[in-house]
Amino acid sequence: MAAEISDRVREIAEARGLPESEVFERALERGLEDLWEDLVLAQYLDGELDREGAIEHVGRTKVERADREREVVEEDVDWGLNA
Numbered sequence: 024m025a026a027e028i029s030d031r032v033r034e035i036a037e038a039r040g041l042p043e044s045e046v047f048e049r050a051l052e053r054g055l056e057d058l059w060e061d062l063v064l065a066q067y068l069d070g071e072l073d074r075e076g077a078i079e080h081v082g083r084t085k086v087e088r089a090d091r092e093r094e095v096v097e098e099d100v101d102w103g104l105n106a
Contacts, residue, residue: 064089 032050036043060081067077068089077086 060085068093 032043032046035041036046039046063072063077063080064085066072067074067086072080074086077089
């Protein structure tokens with residue numbers, strides 16, 4: 024797996040004309056951003072963070088999408104329990 028990651032980093036660096044260190048830095052930033060958003064949305068959906076706080080951290084669009092996804096799951100569960 025490490026070899027595969029190195030190959031990908033090298034290929035991206037060559038294609039973008041960037042040093043490999045910058046590719047790693049950008050990948051780390053993207054990964055951390057995704058993990059942060061996951062944490063904030065999980066806290067919001069678990070009731071540990073209010074809606075406005077979640078919106079401040081990740082934006083209205085992501086919070087609204089999380090709300091819609093939760094509604095769909097709840098509807099599926101209700102349908103399954105009452106089928």
